[in-house]
Amino acid sequence: QRRVAILLSGGGSNMVALARSMTGDHPARPVLVLSNDPNAGGLTKARDLGLPTAAIDHRPFGRDRTGFEEALLAAMAPHAPDLVCLAGFMRILTPRFVGAWAGRMLNIHPSLLPLYPGLHTHARALANGDAEHGCTVHEVTEELDHGPLLGQARVPVLPGDTPDTLAARVLGQEHRLYPAVLRRYAAGDRTPVRLP
Numbered sequence: 001q002r003r004v005a006i007l008l009s010g011g012g013s014n015m016v017a018l019a020r021s022m023t024g025d026h027p028a029r030p031v032l033v034l035s036n037d038p039n040a041g042g043l044t045k046a047r048d049l050g051l052p053t054a055a056i057d058h059r060p061f062g063r064d065r066t067g068f069e070e071a072l073l074a075a076m077a078p079h080a081p082d083l084v085c086l087a088g089f090m091r092i093l094t095p096r097f098v099g100a101w102a103g104r105m106l107n108i109h110p111s112l113l114p115l116y117p118g119l120h121t122h123a124r125a126l127a128n129g130d131a132e133h134g135c136t137v138h139e140v141t142e143e144l145d146h147g148p149l150l151g152q153a154r155v156p157v158l159p160g161d162t163p164d165t166l167a168a169r170v171l172g173q174e175h176r177l178y179p180a181v182l183r184r185y186a187a188g189d190r191t192p193v194r195l196p
């Protein structure tokens with residue numbers, strides 16, 4: 001079984017979906033939930049699920065991204081993860097960290113990449129008048145929100161949508177897509193997942 005560390009910064013609903021999916025004959029299991037925010041709601045949810053947690057507050061490190069990342073790696077090491085899933089982890093990682101996990105780190109992004117890398121994806125899709133929107137799981141490479149696509153899920157944009165209503169619709173698909181991709185990926189299959 002592949003050992004998975006899940007990194008998050010916020011509420012952790014994707015972490016919950018991933019952790020709950022890793023049961024039975026699943027080729028992976030969660031070994032650590034790690035946050036850059038000691039107060040992240042996702043840490044509480046992880047503890048409720050009985051998962052080991054750790055927090056490395058990025059703020060005391062200031063601009064010292066390398067120092068922050070060394071601390072992340074040190075927190076991860078005792079749990080010996082094989083794979084890293086970024087699940088709403090809102091810190092940009094340096095090429096050094098990304099390189100250390102090349103081919104072993106996934107991210108979920110709330111847009112149909114290559115559309116809308118970066119922030120405010122739902123507002124940008126609405127402003128552009130898009131008829132559909134969605135989410136993407138990809139392998140993490142040095143360039144932010146790029147890297148080989150491992151799966152996408154689409155949702156319609158509906159009349160009257162706001163960034164919040166659209167985000168909620170996308171999030172529902174994120175919870176289906178990320179577990180589906182991880183199951184394949186952990187088994188060594190990188191064929192992209194298409195949902196619905």
Ligand code: GAR
Pocket residue numbers: 008009010011012013014015042087088089090108109110118171174
């Ligand atoms: C998710 O929508 C995820 O795609 C997004 O943050 C949210 C986290 O929600 N990630 C990014 O924007 C990454 N740049 P969650 O904490 O409930 O899983």
